[in-house]
Amino acid sequence: MNHDEATRLMAVEKYLLNEMPPELRDEFEEHFFDCPECSADLRATEAFLAAAKDEMKEVRVAKPSPAPSRKSPFEFLWRPAFALPAFALLLIVIAYQNLVIYPHFANEIAQLRTPQLLPSLSLAGGNSRGGETPSITVRPSQPFALSFDIPTQGRFSSYTCLLYSPSGSIAFQIQVSAQQAKDTISISIPAGHRETGTYTLKVQGDADGSAAGPASDLAHYRFAVKEQD
Known part of the structure; x- marks a missing residue:
């Protein structure tokens, strides 16, 4: 293999990328030991690929930050500082209805259904x-x-x-x-x-x-x- 043939076959790149058939690989190795130009191209390309690999290792793909969740205007209702007193007040209202209001209404309805002697x-x-x-x-x-x-x-x-x-x-x-x-x-x-x-x-x-x-x-x-x- 001579220099022109190595250039036409892109032997330097294929050699470093391990894409060259074994028989051509042997011929190219015999050639670049005697060809200063191919030896220089081989060293330069090899250095470039090594630097590129190191650079790729250091690069970190930036993850997109999650979009801020939209807060509900009623979110404060679920906070313990508000929810517990509100729940206690609700229990008081329910108890008042069951113990006072409903019995009072039931008594009034019973009076309406029962004949009465009015003064x-x-x-x-x-x-x-x-x-x-x-x-x-x-x-x-x-x-x-x-x-x-x-x-x-x-x-x-x-x-x-x-x-x-x-x-x-x-x-x-x-x-x-x-x-x-x-x-x-x-x-x-x-x-x-x-x-x-x-x-x-x-x-x-x-x-x-x-x-x-x-x-x-x-x-x-x-x-x-x-x-x-």
Whole structure:
């Protein structure tokens, strides 16, 4: 093998990469011992490959940093400093519902389903503009029935009954038709938010059948509510 043939076959590279057949390898080894150019190319290429291998060993492939996880705005709910007090508060609420609220509702429902004798106060046949003020004594949680007459007049198509509390505010109002007003009116006064003291029941006549229209005062009834100890 001569120099031109070694150059054409790229003998230096194939020799160092161990890609040369055994018979050509022997011929090239005999050649480069006598060829200064091939010997120089062989030493230079060998040095380059060795340096490249050392450099590759030192190179570390950079790992991509994980993307920062997006924090939930409700993450603080799972922290012990918040979760434990919140859980304790939840237990207190559940216990209060089971021991207080639900039994109270059950008792009220049972009362609604059970027939009861309600205390009653009748204002029928009288007008409390003068004379003694009638009164009724009830338990704080006990409703009572209130009955009264409406002095009907043919020019009114309906009537409005307004009940004023002892503080002067309207406790409630009820509209009564002309047909209903022919009989004694009986209404139930609930116990919720009820004040003790003297109430005033005002009866008005509505000329156009609407409580929002012109009204005429027909009667004022006064009565007192007392609570039983």
